[in-house]
Amino acid sequence: METDTASIPGYAIYRQPADTKCCSSIPSTSTTKPNHPLDQLTVTEIPVVTKLIRNHANPRQIKFNSITLREPPKKEYAAFRSAGGPRPDRKAIAIVFETGSSNCAEVIVNLTHNSVEDWKQMTDVMPTLTLEDLDFTESLTRSDPRVIEACREIGITDMSKVYVDAWSIGHEERWGFDTRLQQGLAYYRSSEHDNQYAHPLDFSVVVDTEKKEILSVDIRRVNGERTAVPMDEHNYLPEFVSNAYKPERLKPINVTQPEGVSFSIDGNELSWCGFSMHVGFNYREGIVLSDIRVDDPYENRERTLFNRISIVEMVVPYGCPEPPHHRKHAFDVGEYGTGFMTNSLKLGCDCKGAIHYLDGVMAISTGEAAVVKNAICIHEEDNGLLYKHTDFRDGRVISARDRKLIISQIITAANYEYGFYHIFHLDGTYQLEVKLTGMLNTYPLHPSEEAAPYGTEVARRVTAHNHQHIFSLRIDSEIDGPNNTVIQCDAVAADDAVGSPGNYYGNAFYSKKTPLRTSKEGAAQYCHETSRTWDIVNPNVLHPVAKKPVSYKIVSRESAPLLAKPGSIVWKRAGFARKTLWVTPYRDYELFPAGDYVSQSQGTIGHPQNETVVDWAERDEPIENTDIVCFLQFGITHFPRTEDFPIMPAEPVSIMMRASNFFLKNPALWVPPTTVDADTLSKLADPLSKLAFSEDDKK
């Protein structure tokens, strides 16, 4: 059976020669012509890669798991960027399967020289589950006789009403690395668009992804009994709930930018208010920001900030110990790819104001290019006060408004959605905000069971289990140059006792600075008692006034510790989540802290082809005044509430990196203060808004 790839929702497939049926919308130039060494592969490059690999493999038949840009080694790119060195060769990396096998190979293709450079056979690793891998699971499950019987036993005979969310397997000891596995979580719908999460079923399936075969139907019996399908409907789509809409309650808020946006884009190079960077995208990490620099208004030079920033892993461990729920701990980046799952965004729905979109380019299993139109949203938002001060003597006020530049994407991971917002502020701050929304994963309760303590009964006989969302942000720092050090900063009281000469009144406190010297020391935990932060400093550049190394400070308070017990499956597989911070020396292509191959991984230490950040830290190499990479873990623990059902209000979580004795002074003094003249005021004061503006105010 060949998947009809053209039907993958949100993907536009590019066939060679041009297939007019599929190519109804033209991808933007940013995805057709590579101008910059970090530009994602284009829709014209991907078929070339495919052809080169197929030729090389001939006569073996292959299918593609992924094809993506092989970014140039850092040194090559740096030479090109700063010293006018040669343009790095354009390369791709593909993960391919010989048809019918579950062993994959990593293939490096040189597009500059039209050659296959390397073919590395991989063992005991499993690559990402693509949307195509997951796509057939539902129909396969519906037609399996064991499933049909399992459904019949609980009164379901119309199999078209059975729906299956395909998930990575998490952990499954019954099959080994010979078999590429996934699991299917089953639901029921009363009608086509009925919310299935209100009707979870008490069985799941284990699927052989390559053979497209159901290996097991795991029925959970309680005291030997099946659990009835919760049949109450809980819907949120307009056809069910529109009679409860109260549109009159919310008057429109319009955001307009009559003179256009304040950023500019050249290909994928973005400039805004002194910041500049390259916006990349790939199937695994989604948005990749590279080469982030800032025009220093005081030193009159461009200063480097971050070589590369991206979200390189996440894990969502569920806290119900009872099988099959132990299998639920999705690694959405490593097991599925946040690029593969990215939404095609829609003007006015996802963001307001003047929006600029970039497309995302990926490859499908045939080796054809697929484009997600409007995968990346770039826009600005007003951000309230930038600063304000009133001189109490004469009441003279100065205030300015802040602005944010936001580069974002939204992904759908079966039930959940995540919005990733990379945000730049006028004061030099980088912020990553993640918004969690979508649907809770649910399960039926047997009459003998209650949801507590491992879940919440969010609807009658429907439980949603406790879970965590832990993200890993990879920060390849370049604070004012390539060599950096991380200094741990702890706010502590002075040692001197109250009444002693050094601390007579007992109020003394300071920031205790501890440089992290080796990658073992670089594995650090957040500490609330000391409001711990980490300064990424350049020890070679002293701030001329503060007389400290210039730095950016990592500020992260929302760093829920991993709750899986030491030695547990999740603890092993999600080794990265054991620490708030890891700092390792930079090495090309050490990107993914849970391993390059996360699916079915066991968290093995010293896996020859699948190292993790735990391995990198174990090398215990120096991390002082050298090229370093930080992996910052943050996230939340989610005990579901009834308010999260049937659809979750977005919950934000964020981290910041703030300039800290980096600039000579406030870097936003170039922002003109807000002054509102009478003419502007009369436009602001909307005549229709009688409440907000009395006649008196308009004078």
Place this chain on the structure above:
Amino acid sequence: METDTASIPGYAIYRQPADTKCCSSIPSTSTTKPNHPLDQLTVTEIPVVTKLIRNHANPRQIKFNSITLREPPKKEYAAFRSAGGPRPDRKAIAIVFETGSSNCAEVIVNLTHNSVEDWKQMTDVMPTLTLEDLDFTESLTRSDPRVIEACREIGITDMSKVYVDAWSIGHEERWGFDTRLQQGLAYYRSSEHDNQYAHPLDFSVVVDTEKKEILSVDIRRVNGERTAVPMDEHNYLPEFVSNAYKPERLKPINVTQPEGVSFSIDGNELSWCGFSMHVGFNYREGIVLSDIRVDDPYENRERTLFNRISIVEMVVPYGCPEPPHHRKHAFDVGEYGTGFMTNSLKLGCDCKGAIHYLDGVMAISTGEAAVVKNAICIHEEDNGLLYKHTDFRDGRVISARDRKLIISQIITAANYEYGFYHIFHLDGTYQLEVKLTGMLNTYPLHPSEEAAPYGTEVARRVTAHNHQHIFSLRIDSEIDGPNNTVIQCDAVAADDAVGSPGNYYGNAFYSKKTPLRTSKEGAAQYCHETSRTWDIVNPNVLHPVAKKPVSYKIVSRESAPLLAKPGSIVWKRAGFARKTLWVTPYRDYELFPAGDYVSQSQGTIGHPQNETVVDWAERDEPIENTDIVCFLQFGITHFPRTEDFPIMPAEPVSIMMRASNFFLKNPALWVPPTTVDADTLSKLADPLSKLAFSEDDKK
């Protein structure tokens, strides 16, 4: 010398009979006619209070420290509100001084019966320093011969260039409770609008507030030497820096509400999207939100949430142990009053969109009413995604946009500004966000000194000391009824070992619930390791589905612990800041956790006329299933950066209270999903914004 009260910046003074010179702008009806028992005293009521008190005191001459609403006892108000009980008597409370004395009295006036009900003489307490109390310090200091000599010694002869910020005294052992003290911190300006914080002087003064007399000029000598004035200029006002403005960098973002705002106001009663509340204001707490209720869309009834919410204290302890810096630990609510210091806001500068303002009414020392025009800002903001989900099967998307209602004020506390934003979200969340901006407090460095470890050299020879900002939010909860309990929630791994039957895979975790039973137990610390939260529950109302008591959850991650050492002056005075949370049984007029009288307080336990939350906790009374009050401490530790100079980019800090198994399901399902038709789209797609909208996108 009589202060010219009419010149207090931002205040419009109301004289009897109407003084046309001062009353150029008419206060809004919300500040002239009290309709609601919680409305602030009006400009017509205050003179009545004044007259009654003066008559009662006759022949003693008095001056007024404050006159404000005496809110009705909770029971009286509740009876009026819910059971159609009688309207509570309208009362005021004034703090008065006999002229020339530093002993004050608390006077209760009954406006319903035109009588002075109570006159309580106070001892060993000092009330708030009003703007008038602080106003004369600068001119007094300039003309003091000791100050003139101190200035001459460091080369300053033009005393008009010496500026003095008047502060509360913090701690000063040389004078007792006979003398109402304040301190003055001295600066230099090269010209009238030059930034004085670039030129701090090395002396300060101690002032007798009542006698208007300088008690001491404290010159700090280092190795017997004076410290030179840092003379480098660091300015931010347009006349100095406008040539560095880059207005072309930021294109305008306009926010318009063509159909007006979504909230309505009846007097001071505010309704928005199912929420309703009363907005009050007083000289001490600034904004007070009372009687916060929500229309439950599923139960079709109004449910109570919070009886009263306000910011009742804050402390800013500085961490430099050397005198005179130990005196710097301002309690901006208790020592100055966030109402007294509130800014008159300006359309378009402080907030965007359609704004509704309310005025603030206070009294000045003459007993006349003073109005701060536009003291309270009420407006809405778009808040991005409310929820989104895509069915991966057919790509069908549903998403809705979130909206915030924001009730805010901004205060100027000498050098610092604080913006207080009370925010309501469509999902039922209450959020308090505080934005810190303004100017760092600075001090000159002697050539033998360096700023570290207790400060940062933010400009050449100018240090800004480490400090904390710790706020106290008083939450008089009424979660679905008057009797509540606080349950401490800790995310913990299950006890069962990995491999044991109860936790075979080691992934089990749950929320451990510990009810706080007495006010001693109610004194709790945040715990990061368990992502600690607190549920305010109503144990008498079980959620019909979740089968747990209905609750609102306190979520606060930014709760910097107090760093002053146990036993220190700050630790004693700011007892409230020792704990993240205090829970006490409700008593009328127990409002201020550092005491009703904070100025010059010593943090005495058991002060008969000035109890603090430490005393209330010590009573160790039951706090389960009764009328309780929570005091939540939150804030940040600020190690100044050069980027905070010469004016600080706003730094936000916030807490949330989220519905948690309070509503039957997502309470925002009434919000229609976002749909953008072609017509709307064409309006959104601004034709001028060539970058943001390609021709292709507009199709």
